[in-house]
Amino acid sequence: MLIELFNQGGPFMYPILILFIFGLAICLERVYTLAKASRATKRFIPKLNKALKDEGVDAAMKVCEESPGPIPAIFHAGLSRVDQGVERVEKSIESAGSVEMAFLEKGMIWLATVITVAPMLGFAGTVSGMVNAFQNIAAANNISPAVVASGISEALLTTLFGLIVGITIQIFYNLFTARVDGIIVEMEENSINLIDTIASKDYKN
16 A cells, blocks of 8 residues: 555655655664663763772773763763863863764754755655646646546645655654753763862862
C-alpha cells in the first residue's frame, strides 16, 4: 500500500524520501551521542569529586582523561590551569565549554534543513501535480474526474509525505534541543561546584 502511494506521488517523492533517510540517520546518531554523554556524566561527577578531595588535582585530571563526554573534557581544561589561579580555571572552563557545546549541537543544522526543505519539496510536487492535471484537462478537453485524478493525487501525496517528514524530524529536533539544554545546565552547575571546590582549597595538593 505504501509503495503504491509512493509511486503515485511522482518524481518529487524520491528527494523527500532521501531527506527522510538522511534526517533519521542524524537522529539515530544524536540519540546515541546524547544518551552516552548523559550516562557518562552521572558516573563521572561523584568519581571526580572523590578523586579531587582525596587524592588531589592530578588524580582528578586522570579521572577526566579516562572518562568520555563533554563535561570531563571541560573539567580537564579547568584542572590543568589550577596552578594559575581560580580566574584562569574559570576562563579555561568557559572556553572549553564553547567547544563542547558545538559538539553537542552537531548535526542540528542538518535536521533544521530537512524540516524546512521536505515540506517545500512537497509543495513543489503539489504545483507539479496541478500543472499535470491542467495539462491533462487541456489535452482531453474534458474536466471529468478521471482526467484530473492522477494529477490531483500526485499533488496531495507529495504534500502529505513532505509534511510527514517535516513533522517527524521536527519532533526529534525539539527533543534533542531540550536534551542539549539540560546537559548545558548540568555543565554549568557542575562547573560552578568545581570552581567553588578549587577556590576553597578543599582538596589535596
